[in-house]
Amino acid sequence: MALDPAEYTVDELRDELEEIDDPSALGEILDAERDGKDRKTAKGAIESRLDDVGGDVSDESEAADEAADSGPRAPSEETLEIEGLDHPTADKRHVRAVEDGVYQDMWVYCETQQGELIDVSREMLGKARDLMDRYNEDYDADEKVVAVVVGDDVADQAEEAIAYGADVAVYYEDERLERFLHVPYTRIFCDVARAADHPYGFRDDKPDYDWHGYDEPRYTMFPATNNGRDLSALVQGELDSGLASDCNDLYIEDVEISNPAKTGEPGTKTEFERVFHMKRPDFSGFEYSTILCLDKPEREFHPQGASVIPGSFEVPEADPEREGVVVEHDLELDDDWFRTDVIEWDQLEGGIDLSGHEVVVALGRGIGRDPTQGIELGLALVDALDDAALGLSRGVITASYNFEGHVEQYVAEERQIGESGQVVEPPLYIAAGISGAIQHKVGCDESDTIVAINTDADADIKDWSDYFVHGDLFEVLPMLTEALEEGELDVAALADGGIDDE
Amino acid sequence: MEMVTLTKGVPDFSEGAVSFDEDGHLERGETPTVMNPNDEHALKAALQTKIRHGGTASVMSMGPPGYKSVLKEAMESVYADELYLLSDREMAAADTWATAITLCTGLEKFEEEKGQKPDLVFAGFKTADGETGHTGPQTAWALGYPLLTHVISLDVYPEEGRIRAKRLVEGDVEEIETVESSLPAVVVVDPEFEPTYRKAAHRLKRKDLREETQKRAENPGDYATIWDHEDLDLDPDYIGLDGSPTIVEGVDPIPKAPSEREATVVTPEDGEGMQQVLEEIAPFAGGD
Numbered sequence: 001m002a003l004d005p006a007e008y009t010v011d012e013l014r015d016e017l018e019e020i021d022d023p024s025a026l027g028e029i030l031d032a033e034r035d036g037k038d039r040k041t042a043k044g045a046i047e048s049r050l051d052d053v054g055g056d057v058s059d060e061s062e063a064a065d066e067a068a069d070s071g072p073r074a075p076s077e078e079t080l081e082i083e084g085l086d087h088p089t090a091d092k093r094h095v096r097a098v099e100d101g102v103y104q105d106m107w108v109y110c111e112t113q114q115g116e117l118i119d120v121s122r123e124m125l126g127k128a129r130d131l132m133d134r135y136n137e138d139y140d141a142d143e144k145v146v147a148v149v150v151g152d153d154v155a156d157q158a159e160e161a162i163a164y165g166a167d168v169a170v171y172y173e174d175e176r177l178e179r180f181l182h183v184p185y186t187r188i189f190c191d192v193a194r195a196a197d198h199p200y201g202f203r204d205d206k207p208d209y210d211w212h213g214y215d216e217p218r219y220t221m222f223p224a225t226n227n228g229r230d231l232s233a234l235v236q237g238e239l240d241s242g243l244a245s246d247c248n249d250l251y252i253e254d255v256e257i258s259n260p261a262k263t264g265e266p267g268t269k270t271e272f273e274r275v276f277h278m279k280r281p282d283f284s285g286f287e288y289s290t291i292l293c294l295d296k297p298e299r300e301f302h303p304q305g306a307s308v309i310p311g312s313f314e315v316p317e318a319d320p321e322r323e324g325v326v327v328e329h330d331l332e333l334d335d336d337w338f339r340t341d342v343i344e345w346d347q348l349e350g351g352i353d354l355s356g357h358e359v360v361v362a363l364g365r366g367i368g369r370d371p372t373q374g375i376e377l378g379l380a381l382v383d384a385l386d387d388a389a390l391g392l393s394r395g396v397i398t399a400s401y402n403f404e405g406h407v408e409q410y411v412a413e414e415r416q417i418g419e420s421g422q423v424v425e426p427p428l429y430i431a432a433g434i435s436g437a438i439q440h441k442v443g444c445d446e447s448d449t450i451v452a453i454n455t456d457a458d459a460d461i462k463d464w465s466d467y468f469v470h471g472d473l474f475e476v477l478p479m480l481t482e483a484l485e486e487g488e489l490d491v492a493a494l495a496d497g498g499i500d501d502e
Numbered sequence: 503m504e505m506v507t508l509t510k511g512v513p514d515f516s517e518g519a520v521s522f523d524e525d526g527h528l529e530r531g532e533t534p535t536v537m538n539p540n541d542e543h544a545l546k547a548a549l550q551t552k553i554r555h556g557g558t559a560s561v562m563s564m565g566p567p568g569y570k571s572v573l574k575e576a577m578e579s580v581y582a583d584e585l586y587l588l589s590d591r592e593m594a595a596a597d598t599w600a601t602a603i604t605l606c607t608g609l610e611k612f613e614e615e616k617g618q619k620p621d622l623v624f625a626g627f628k629t630a631d632g633e634t635g636h637t638g639p640q641t642a643w644a645l646g647y648p649l650l651t652h653v654i655s656l657d658v659y660p661e662e663g664r665i666r667a668k669r670l671v672e673g674d675v676e677e678i679e680t681v682e683s684s685l686p687a688v689v690v691v692d693p694e695f696e697p698t699y700r701k702a703a704h705r706l707k708r709k710d711l712r713e714e715t716q717k718r719a720e721n722p723g724d725y726a727t728i729w730d731h732e733d734l735d736l737d738p739d740y741i742g743l744d745g746s747p748t749i750v751e752g753v754d755p756i757p758k759a760p761s762e763r764e765a766t767v768v769t770p771e772d773g774e775g776m777q778q779v780l781e782e783i784a785p786f787a788g789g790d
Contacts, residue, residue, distance in 0.1 A: 242747025386788025
């Protein structure tokens with residue numbers, strides 16, 4: 001044999017093959033690869049070289065390879081057959097879009113915990129109701145809010161979803177689903193969501209619901225909780241579509257787009273109708289992004305999905321008289337979906353609860369000059385107070401500061417105050433080195449008295465604090481701590497150390 | 503154990519490093535790139551597994567060639583053996599689904615090259631720039647591997663081909679779950695994860711590995727493999743921006759909080775003013 005392919009990486013092999021012109025020698029190498037490492041890319045390289053030198057590749061072993069490779073991945077061979085493609089590339093297996101699809105309704109995944117709908121599930125139902133009432137008016141349509149509840153013994157929660165605004169509530173219950181599990185929950189959601197005759201559906205015998213006359217949902221909404229966010233990512237991936245995570249504002253509007261990735265042609269504009277606009281605070285709380293999930297000319301991206309930060313919307317008033325359709329979904333669970341299993345669970349006691357203290361001392365990016373020392377100074381002030389807790393702005397959590405020693409244990413998301421963290425309303429809130437973005441404000445705005453310490457005379461927090469100490473927290477915090485401990489204020493100590501006041 | 507940790511380079515958001523233009527938009531070109539801070543926890547989980555059970559710890563990232571510095575950083579913290587960079591203009595500006603498809607393909611090529619599947623793929627929770635938390639889970643889905651997320655502790659049983667992990671669940675109350683899974687699996691590590699080295703032998707091994715890696719990290723390029731879309735057999739229409747379901751339509755600076763309080767402004771040198779502030783705080787004094 002000219003060479004043993006097992007001795008080469010695929011890239012090296014490609015180079016070596018360039019030197020070989022004899023089809024029979026290449027055939028031997030191909031056989032050796034099949035009997036040996038059996039790498040798909042290696043075989044591809046040898047076959048393409050064979051093509052170049054005019055050799056022949058038998059089709060039988062090809063088919064066998066494909067069958068062997070189909071493995072656990074859901075739709076296998078059929079997803080490879082995309083129109084207009086001469087060879088199946090590695091990515092096409094994941095393309096599961098329908099062509100000229102019909103999309104309708106807004107679907108809300110209602111997460112439960114310990115047998116109850118969690119608050120964010122109710123909040124989303126209320127928001128979905130508002131959005132779809134308006135949608136039906138704007139577009140003279142009659143589309144629904146569809147709730148999905150999965151778990152063990154969740155029929156009552158499906159009824160409840162109707163009272164909070166759903167038109168249809170589909171539930172699936174099984175004792176094996178008492179705890180959230182990624183694979184079966186995703187499979188169940190997608191099985192309900194897809195049309196009975198969907199080309200990538202999991203089965204042939206899905207019930208054909210009369211309220212479900214479309215290929216896939218138009219919009220989906222999930223809670224931005226640990227499990228809800230995971231489910232949103234998997235469902236949208238399985239449905240070959242996109243989503244925005246951790247949104248706190250949603251609306252539906254037509255939009256004109258010039259992005260060539262979506263219009264298909266640079267320099268043109270395309271009107272997209274009924275687009276879910278998904279707004280989220282990002283870049284560590286500095287900016288809002290509006291995310292859109294849009295079809296391409298040759299690939300449709302529906303449903304348009306979002307996960308929603310808990311607390312972003314009001315919990316609506318339940319209306320027990322509201323009428324809707326409650327459906328128990330039927331699907332046989334496959335043992336292979338249970339390769340992960342929850343063996344025990346417990347409610348976390350304690351954690352860090354920043355509410356209920358007399359004082360919260362919160363630190364922001366102003367500690368950046370010496371983050372470890374900054375936290376130490378905050379802790380010292382906390383210690384000098386009778387009942388105080390240490391809080392942090394989101395900026396501190398997301399910054400890549402290096403903390404030394406015991407200080408590191410205090411820097412955790414569980415101490416974050418603001419929109420995506422805890423909301424506190426103590427009698428006294430001390431915000432040191434926090435600029436005061438609106439996301440932080442909503443986490444502490446109800447405090448009785450707010451004292452801010454900041455070196456930036458124009459920091460936003462000045463507009464919503466009662467006292468604004470224009471100074472450096474590295475000087476002001478120890479000054480306050482000392483004053484509390486000594487019982488008097490030593491301003492003289494600062495005579496030389498004050499900041500420049502333009 | 504064959505392990506791969508996925509990592510990403512992100513703008514350095516720490517004080518002083520991050521740069522904004524006049525309209526308050528992030529200036530990426532002006533802001534240095536660092537390894538995503540949350541990935542540190544994924545790397546720690548991989549290192550713990552390597553020290554306890556042996557094996558190869560690789561790091562894989564999708565990004566521009568400049569990401570080599572990020573891989574070097576990753577190499578130093580996980581004491582990585584091999585580095586893989588999926589790098590190609592066609593992959594740029596991918597959203598999470600297009601990224602997951604690319605990473606899945608990279609991991610499958612890794613499998614082909616190695617002749618075996620990675621036993622464990624680690625990822626961090628949320629990147630500091632995208633902040634979605636979707637890429638790890640979607641990569642698991644594309645691979646068809648079991649998925650464990652928000653993992654705060656991990657035990658691996660190589661002989662049984664199983665892992666056991668504790669994970670955090672949110673909702674109206676916080677819960678902690680113990681989950682078991684077969685291997686291979688994708689593990690998304692929570693920022694609360696802390697590695698444990700109970701045995702002295704493990705702590706010594708860690709020291710040895712550190713020294714060994716410091717030498718390697720001097721020339722990370724010698725341990726790096728770079729694959730472009732052709733190496734991975736990816737059609738440019740299905741990766742990067744072109745393969746992404748979502749686009750960012752607009753970025754707005756966050757509006758200023760409406761003014762509702764009238765602040766008394768004082769400086770630290772202003773004795774009278776500071777006395778006023780102290781009077782607000784003094785009633786709460788006490789402590790140990």
